[in-house]
Amino acid sequence: MTDRRDAVLAEIGIQPIWRLHAQTPAREAxxxxxxxxxxxxxxxxxxxxxxxxxxxxxxxxxxMPPSKASSVPEALGWEALEESVRGCTACGLCQARKQTxxxxxxxxxxxxxxxxxxxxxxxERGEPFVGQAGKLLDAMLGSIGLTRxxxxxxxxxxxCRPPGNRTPEASxxxxxxxxxxxxxxLIQPRLIVALGRxxxxxxxxxxxxxxxxxxxxxDRQGIPVIVTYHPxxxxxxxxxxxxSWEDLCFxxxxxxxxxxxxxxxxx
Ligand code: URA
Numbered sequence: 538m539t540d541r542r543d544a545v546l547a548e549i550g551i552q553p554i555w556r557l558h559a560q561t562p563a564r565e566a567x568x569x570x571x572x573x574x575x576x577x578x579x580x581x582x583x584x585x586x587x588x589x590x591x592x593x594x595x596x597x598x599x600x601m602p603p604s605k606a607s608s609v610p611e612a613l614g615w616e617a618l619e620e621s622v623r624g625c626t627a628c629g630l631c632q633a634r635k636q637t638x639x640x641x642x643x644x645x646x647x648x649x650x651x652x653x654x655x656x657x658x659x660x661e662r663g664e665p666f667v668g669q670a671g672k673l674l675d676a677m678l679g680s681i682g683l684t685r686x687x688x689x690x691x692x693x694x695x696x697c698r699p700p701g702n703r704t705p706e707a708s709x710x711x712x713x714x715x716x717x718x719x720x721x722x723l724i725q726p727r728l729i730v731a732l733g734r735x736x737x738x739x740x741x742x743x744x745x746x747x748x749x750x751x752x753x754x755x756d757r758q759g760i761p762v763i764v765t766y767h768p769x770x771x772x773x774x775x776x777x778x779x780x781s782w783e784d785l786c787f788x789x790x791x792x793x794x795x796x797x798x799x800x801x802x803x804x
Contacts (some may be wrong), residue, residue, distance in 0.1 A: 609715040611722070615644065618719050622696050628712040630697035630705070635660045640692035640720055647688050647792065649726035650674070651717065651736040653767060654695035654705050665691045670768040674732070677768065680782060681789045690724050692717060694739035710739045721760065727795045729760055730788055733767030751784055754791065761795070763788045 613621060622637050638655040641664050658668035666674045666685075675685055683689050695705045695713040705713075717739055721729070731737040737745040740762050741755055747766055755762040765784035766777055 609719045611719075613719055615723060618716065618723070622716050625696070625713075625716070628697075628709045630654075630695060630699060630709055633700050634697040636663045637696045638663055638665050638693060638698070639696060640690060641665055642686045642690035643688055644690065644724055646690040646724060647727040647796075648683065648690070649721065649724055649729045650678075650689065650691045650732060651729060651740060652691070652693045652732045653735040653769075654693050655698040656702050656769075657698065660698035665693050666768070669772060673768040673772060677781065677785060681785045690720075690726065692720055694735045705735050707738070710735055714739050714742075721757075726760060727799075728788060728792050729757065729762045730785075731762055731764045733770060736767075737762075737764045751780065752787060761791060763791065 609618065609621065619639050622639050625631060625637065634655075638659045652665060652670075652674075655665065656668050656670070659665055659671075665671070674691075678685060678689060685691065694710050694717060696716060697713075699705045699709070729740060731740050731745075734745060734747060737743075737747070737750065740757055745764060747764055750764040753764070755764070763784060765788075766774075766781045771778050771781055
């Protein structure tokens with residue numbers, strides 16, 4: 538396992554930091570963030586209500602306007618939901634798409650990862666994260682012992698490719714959010730990881746600054762949400778890969794706590 542983990546960390550370019558962690562306090566790599574493993578009393582921030590259970594210093598959480606999209610009927614099962622996404626014309630993104638990109642993975646996964654929106658390759662193939670960012674995402678998953686499709690579901694904040702790979706607009710995210718909400722309701726993941734700002738915006742209905750929100754636990758209607766950098770951002774900002782790995786370790790630690798809690802091992 539250690540060899541494999543070393544290989545994966547080398548692959549995603551963070552192995553030196555892994556060694557650094559063993560010798561040096563993690564605070565050195567991220568001075569304003571909690572050390573990991575993160576203590577059980579990590580502040581929890583409640584999303585969607587606009588209220589903070591506990592406001593962490595530096596976190597910016599302002600309430601976004603409510604979603605304007607028509608809601609997705611609560612009774613929609615997977616097939617009907619997929620069909621509904623396929624036929625969606627709720628925003629302008631439908632005009633240039635080759636196809637919708639619904640999501641992929643284990644429909645009973647403990648882990649849900651949410652990205653921004655399909656890029657050119659995803660639009661071509663109909664599957665999220667199959668391009669360069671996807672390769673990095675797979676390596677990131679591997680670094681904490683996860684494999685795409687095994688106890689992991691991957692979805693996006695918007696299901697259609699924004700032209701030129703631009704960031705989806707707030708109205709486009711709002712139009713697509715009911716689909717993501719229904720996916721969450723069907724999967725019932727234990728933990729959600731938001732990859733980048735648009736994903737965090739969709740999940741938390743709030744403007745989030747990733748740098749300030751990292752290392753915090755948000756509560757999305759009973760499901761914890763952790764925020765980290767988007768893999769495409771990491772491909773352009775290699776120096777932040779170590780922080781992202783820290784976030785994944787934080788998520789892994791929280792998952793262990795959630796599972797232990799479910800087994801009655803933690804009060
Ligand atoms: N970036 C995303 O956010 N999602 C994808 O599916 C691909 C790239």
